[in-house]
Amino acid sequence: MMTQANVVIIGGGISGASIAYHLAEAGVKDIVVLEKHYMTYGATGRCGAGVRQQWGTRMNCLLAKKSVAFFEKAQEILAYDGDIEFKQEGYLIVASDEAEAKTFAAHVALQNSLGIPARVCTKEEARAIVPHLNTDAIHSATFCPTDGHLNPFTMTDAFFKAAKRLGVHYYDHTAVTDIRRQNGQIEGVMTQHGFIKTNTVVNAAGGWAKDIGAMVGLDIPVYSRNHEILVTEPVEKMQGPMVISFSKNIYCQQTPHGAFIMGRGDKDAPKGLDMGSSWQFLEAMAKTVSDLLPPVGELRVIRQWGGLYNMSPDHQPIISASRDVPGFYIACGFSGHGFMLAPMTGLLIREMILGQTPSMPLEALSLERFEGQEIEELETSVV
Amino acid sequence: MKHVEVLIIGAGPAGLSAADVLLEAGAEVALIDRSDRPGGQLTKQTHMFFGSQEHYASKRGIEILHVLYDKIKDHPRLHMFSETTVAGLYPDRVVACVSGQRYFTIQADIIIVATGASEKSLPFENNDLPGVYAAGAVQTLMNVYGVKPGDKVLMVGSGNIGLIVAYQLMQAGVKVPVLVEAAKTISGYHVHASKIRRLGVDIRMRTSIKRALGTDHVEGAQIWQLDARWQGIAGTEETIEVDTICLAVGLSPLTELLQQLGAEVIYINELGGHVPRLNEKFETTVEGVYACGDVAGIEEASSAMIAGKIAGLEAALKQGYALEDAQARQAALHTSLKTLRSGPHGEKIRKGHARLGART
Ligand SMILES: Cc1cc2nc3c(=O)[nH]c(=O)nc-3n(C[C@H](O)[C@H](O)[C@H](O)COP(=O)(O)OP(=O)(O)OC[C@H]3O[C@@H](n4cnc5c(N)ncnc54)[C@H](O)[C@@H]3O)c2cc1C
Ligand SMILES: Cc1cc2nc3c(=O)[nH]c(=O)nc-3n(C[C@H](O)[C@H](O)[C@H](O)COP(=O)(O)OP(=O)(O)OC[C@H]3O[C@@H](n4cnc5c(N)ncnc54)[C@H](O)[C@@H]3O)c2cc1C
Numbered sequence: 254m255m256t257q258a259n260v261v262i263i264g265g266g267i268s269g270a271s272i273a274y275h276l277a278e279a280g281v282k283d284i285v286v287l288e289k290h291y292m293t294y295g296a297t298g299r300c301g302a303g304v305r306q307q308w309g310t311r312m313n314c315l316l317a318k319k320s321v322a323f324f325e326k327a328q329e330i331l332a333y334d335g336d337i338e339f340k341q342e343g344y345l346i347v348a349s350d351e352a353e354a355k356t357f358a359a360h361v362a363l364q365n366s367l368g369i370p371a372r373v374c375t376k377e378e379a380r381a382i383v384p385h386l387n388t389d390a391i392h393s394a395t396f397c398p399t400d401g402h403l404n405p406f407t408m409t410d411a412f413f414k415a416a417k418r419l420g421v422h423y424y425d426h427t428a429v430t431d432i433r434r435q436n437g438q439i440e441g442v443m444t445q446h447g448f449i450k451t452n453t454v455v456n457a458a459g460g461w462a463k464d465i466g467a468m469v470g471l472d473i474p475v476y477s478r479n480h481e482i483l484v485t486e487p488v489e490k491m492q493g494p495m496v497i498s499f500s501k502n503i504y505c506q507q508t509p510h511g512a513f514i515m516g517r518g519d520k521d522a523p524k525g526l527d528m529g530s531s532w533q534f535l536e537a538m539a540k541t542v543s544d545l546l547p548p549v550g551e552l553r554v555i556r557q558w559g560g561l562y563n564m565s566p567d568h569q570p571i572i573s574a575s576r577d578v579p580g581f582y583i584a585c586g587f588s589g590h591g592f593m594l595a596p597m598t599g600l601l602i603r604e605m606i607l608g609q610t611p612s613m614p615l616e617a618l619s620l621e622r623f624e625g626q627e628i629e630e631l632e633t634s635v636v
Numbered sequence: 637m638k639h640v641e642v643l644i645i646g647a648g649p650a651g652l653s654a655a656d657v658l659l660e661a662g663a664e665v666a667l668i669d670r671s672d673r674p675g676g677q678l679t680k681q682t683h684m685f686f687g688s689q690e691h692y693a694s695k696r697g698i699e700i701l702h703v704l705y706d707k708i709k710d711h712p713r714l715h716m717f718s719e720t721t722v723a724g725l726y727p728d729r730v731v732a733c734v735s736g737q738r739y740f741t742i743q744a745d746i747i748i749v750a751t752g753a754s755e756k757s758l759p760f761e762n763n764d765l766p767g768v769y770a771a772g773a774v775q776t777l778m779n780v781y782g783v784k785p786g787d788k789v790l791m792v793g794s795g796n797i798g799l800i801v802a803y804q805l806m807q808a809g810v811k812v813p814v815l816v817e818a819a820k821t822i823s824g825y826h827v828h829a830s831k832i833r834r835l836g837v838d839i840r841m842r843t844s845i846k847r848a849l850g851t852d853h854v855e856g857a858q859i860w861q862l863d864a865r866w867q868g869i870a871g872t873e874e875t876i877e878v879d880t881i882c883l884a885v886g887l888s889p890l891t892e893l894l895q896q897l898g899a900e901v902i903y904i905n906e907l908g909g910h911v912p913r914l915n916e917k918f919e920t921t922v923e924g925v926y927a928c929g930d931v932a933g934i935e936e937a938s939s940a941m942i943a944g945k946i947a948g949l950e951a952a953l954k955q956g957y958a959l960e961d962a963q964a965r966q967a968a969l970h971t972s973l974k975t976l977r978s979g980p981h982g983e984k985i986r987k988g989h990a991r992l993g994a995r996t
Contacts, residue, residue: 529727529898532724557724
């Protein structure tokens with residue numbers, strides 16, 4: 254293993270992969286990525302991999318829009334030999350009642366002002382997009398045709414393969430156990446396989462990011478919570494877009510090989526690092542999907558699993574340099590949508606580390622934004 | 637939700653034996669199996685068992701099944717669920733069941749997982765052609781349903797299952813011209829191998845299947861010799877005319893439910909794949925959930941029955957039932973298990989368990 258590095262990135266998920274690639278692509282040498290288990294062990298390998306630009310806050314809209322622009326060309330940019338399976342067949346967000354519809358109309362106005370081609374649809378228009386949608390269960394919908402979904406495994410692999418070609422060193426089954434500092438400066442990272450000397454550390458540890466923060470004495474204001482998800486048997490293609498409802502608590506897409514993937518949140522699930530499965534989820538999910546997308550309810554469930562949402566107080570990510578610990582960078586708190594933002598996560602962290610002009614204003618993503626503040630803008634478009 | 641004291645998943649020799657002990661102790665037992673009849677692998681075993689007298693040697697598997705099942709089937713505290721698949725196992729000891737179009741959940745104080753094993757396949761060209769079977773499936777077709785799988789079979793694998801199924805095929809009038817084995821030596825009992833050799837089966841060592849031939853069903857098989865590194869040797873290909881290919885290449889424990897539950901499993905090659913970590917009471921790393929039989933390591937019906945009894949006994953004690961001579965019985969059961977695993981044929985199992993125990 255390397256004993257010295259310019260940058261050590263902790264976490265082998267989509268964030269760590271994108272950060273490693275973006276840094277290497279800018280010419281940074283001796284980059285090390287450390288992963289406690291294996292690539293995509295965390296939320297990345299467990300997620301729905303949906304990509305949408307229909308958000309309720311300006312920041313999330315912009316991050317997502319710029320990330321979509323990257324995904325559209327990712328196959329070529331990363332010269333990937335596999336298939337990232339980016340399917341842009343849209344997101345259909347259904348509103349259950351008048352009040353939700355009103356909020357969505359305001360969101361669409363915001364999205365349109367930022368150049369995102371979303372639109373409000375009537376029930377009938379929604380059914381034209383997803384013919385098996387139960388329109389009795391909805392009020393109206395919004396649709397953005399350039400939203401879509403990816404394969405989380407091949408997308409992460411694409412970043413890592415490109416990063417490795419550029420010389421990035423990747424070590425899996427290598428847990429970080431401590432970060433050493435002297436006079437406030439980072440000296441290096443202790444792992445289960447030895448010490449790596451470095452002055453720059455990126456915390457891309459997903460659901461475990463708070464523990465990594467604690468290693469340098471930072472209390473990152475995030476918590477983790479289990480989110481469950483399932484996959485069905487594959488069937489002939491019948492659904493192009495992701496169908497999602499915040500009030501009904503469901504998202505549901507059909508993958509290119511035909512299986513449906515669907516999930517929902519449980520606000521009563523205890524905070525913590527449990528990633529188990531429950532029968533309560535299975536039953537609630539089956540009822541919800543049978544109501545909204547009746548034919549999908551007929552399918553057999555193949556597998557169910559759980560993964561961690563890492564929640565920030567305002568449901569927007571923390572992509573930040575630490576003011577108090579020089580050389581410590583943070584990319585966490587994605588609140589359930591860090592997969593789709595990964596291209597921007599990588600770019601912004603690179604700009605911070607290299608002192609480049611940021612592509613976006615960074616205050617709204619900073620760790621310090623939460624200090625002594627009321628939460629300003631709370632993203633509500635989250636399942 | 638329905639509640640039972642003890643729920644056993646799988647009514648093979650392990651599950652049936654566990655149920656017997658628990659019923660004797662006084663517990664209420666739900667026994668669930670996805671098949672339409674109890675017995676697990678035993679339902680198709682028309683051959684005389686190998687093993688010691690004490691463990692039903694020279695009885696047929698199907699007869700052993702009747703001995704085990706007849707003893708408990710009318711017990712008032714037994715709730716038998718057949719044609720019911722356990723589709724989920726959760727940490728609050730709830731199982732999700734599917735029976736036909738019906739879905740229901742049951743909660744239990746104790747759960748015993750005795751799901752057995754599933755057959756392994758082999759990667760080769762055209763291995764999804766109709767006519768490519770696993771050996772257990774061939775045995776089920778013939779011995780349970782009375783259906784002949786084909787007229788001429790290539791057998792792949794010389795473990796006891798491959799040898800016994802080859803013999804049974806010939807008894808049913810099916811030709812078995814060739815048996816191929818990748819290893820240097822026969823892996824099953826030599827008495828079984830000699831028996832089929834005498835009947836004319838050409839047993840080829842260091843040989844494997846390269847591809848299945850045919851377009852919509854098997855019309856032949858191409859076999860080839862293997863080098864010391866288990867790679868096929870180009871130029872040694874030979875075409876055999878058969879209409880059926882039977883794969884007897886081992887079993888792997890059905891631990892999916894245990895993995896979903898979050899019980900620790902470890903990959904141990906000698907035991908067939910991922911197996912649960914158990915304490916000496918056959919309890920998994922999740923309290924109140926036990927595992928026994930092939931699911932805890934591929935072995936034999938004889939050991940599955942003993943393991944089932946041990947798990948059943950421990951579960952009964954945990955539930956607070958006072959069993960006469962419990963300690964003496966446990967000691968005796970552990971001794972018989974040890975005896976079964978002694979000798980040259982138990983070597984692999986002993987090695988597997990040693991490796992499992994050494995893993996921290
Ligand atoms: C069920 C579910 C559905 C989701 N659906 C979507 C979706 O549709 N769209 C979307 O954009 N997002 C979705 N998300 C969120 C998304 O998955 C995450 O935001 C994203 O994957 C986070 O990536 P990451 O690389 O930051 O973290 P992770 O993928 O969690 O990676 C962190 C890695 O750090 C490693 N690690 C932790 N501690 C250490 C240590 N001490 N040493 C070394 N390594 C360590 C972990 O093993 C892990 O592999 C979903 C999440 C879940 C759980
Ligand atoms: C051809 C052949 C010959 C053999 N000959 C001998 C021999 O001569 N002597 C000997 O000692 N052993 C022999 N064995 C081995 C022996 O049959 C097995 O070791 C033994 O049956 C294992 O018992 P078990 O109860 O653990 O599992 P099984 O017998 O496999 O029973 C498991 C049961 O669990 C059920 N099940 C699994 N998953 C679920 C689920 N999710 N929901 C509901 N039900 C489920 C299955 O339907 C099955 O009925 C032979 C095996 C084969 C295949």
